[in-house]
Amino acid sequence: MLLSFRRAHFIVALAITSLGAAAQAQEALRVAASPVPHAEILEFVRPQLKAQGVDLQVKVFNDYVQPNLAVSDKQLDANFFQNRPYLESFTKDRKSDIVEVPNSDVHIEPFGAYSQKIRKTSELREGAVVAIPSDPSNSGRALALLAKQGLIKLKDPSNIKSTARDIVANPKKLVIRELESAQLPRALPDVDLALINTNYALEAKLDPAKDALFIEDGRKSPYANFIASRSDNVSSPAIAKLVAALHTAEVRKFIQDKYKGAVIPAF
Template identity: 65%
Template sequence: MFKKTLTALAIAAAALSAQAQDVLKVAATAVPHAEILNFVKPQLKTQGVDLQVREFSDYIQPNAAVEDKQLDANFFQHQPYLDSYNKDRKSSLVAVPNGKVHVEPFGAYSKKIKNVKDLKDGALIAIPNDPSNAGRALLLLQKQGLIELKDPKNITATPLDIAKNPKKLKFRELEAALLPRALGDVDLALINTNYAIEAKLNPTKDALFIEGADSPYTNIVAARADRANDPVIQKLMNALHTPETKKFIQEKYKGAVVPAF
């Protein structure tokens, strides 16, 4: 009887312990964001946080789900994209304090040429269709000397902002997630690293040219303003900033994803 009582007490204690876990629901794109979150999940569990990762394949729903209070935070975007989203959608999401995690150097890929010097006149270039990443792609093309923008520092430039286009390049704007699939139909595609990795492209080997480590497009954790300083979200940030997490990023992605802490 005594043993049964102890067993019952143990079960009750375990149930109470489970109930005491703070649930944190975070939206993320699959690679590398969800992978990094799942890496820190066990650590957070020991700190009383039940991290639940919800994967998305686009760049709109993760913000909408946080704004609508379906989820608590997200991890998939950089600050220029968040600024553009807030402006276009009249939203007010913010980067959480100490929210920078990593940089995904943006690269150019092709199935038709091996060197950017081989890009022919009138070539078709695919770029993301969202303002911040379209501008990012055009700035990278400008750095290669392929085009010249009216404002050489305009991070939200579109093809309409091109002042000089000596090769008469043509542009196709597509949703970022679709760019890897378009590689066979275009001469060159500027692809976000998370989607490049998902498509089994190796940014450090397969990209014809790629951003340097000085890229200002650091990926962040974002939340509603009323949750930005939540202690549970700060526990997440602390876990994302450990030496163990840095080592995981460096070893798993081998330069395709660069820690920013």
């Protein structure tokens, strides 16, 4: 009887040890992300990564600067929130070692214009206040969209890094006001028009398909969002598993079904 008890105890202890070893085998992967849609997409692939031995830990940020700083400072392993023009501008200004993970494009968020004061562009009054993002990559993107609508004319319409100084014609004498991207939805009551990144529009419960007065053609956009990391970590096996998990038919369907055209798969 005592022998049987000891044997049972040994089996239980062995099982507990095995469970502990399995738990320890999970490699933590800490990823910074914007709340919508990035963190939601990451949460969708978390179970798949867990089955592959990767414990995906998502840290949500509400701005575009801290996610890169946190990765650069090695507080986090990677991030998912930005596009190429933004990363190029950031690394140039900050002398950062953040780099794009090769072939990691996940989605495109067509950039849109919103208003609480007008229902169509032709209603924009002379001297109307138009709010655009203050960071160089997104401000250029906003100006290009305004130019495409014929509201302004730029020195070089193909220059995605245009600034307000590159406006050569402004028939309505629009007042361009630059604000931090995250502040744009809250500024809507105070301006005539605001050009807002789709992730912030979605967070503010705006529906790009219904609420945007005009919006980018997402099929012809250089603004795909991708995974980024430090140059010394870009080839880690855990990040490779993350990219593979994000590039599946299931993720494509999740994006299409959940965001209904506001976010477009880029793979």
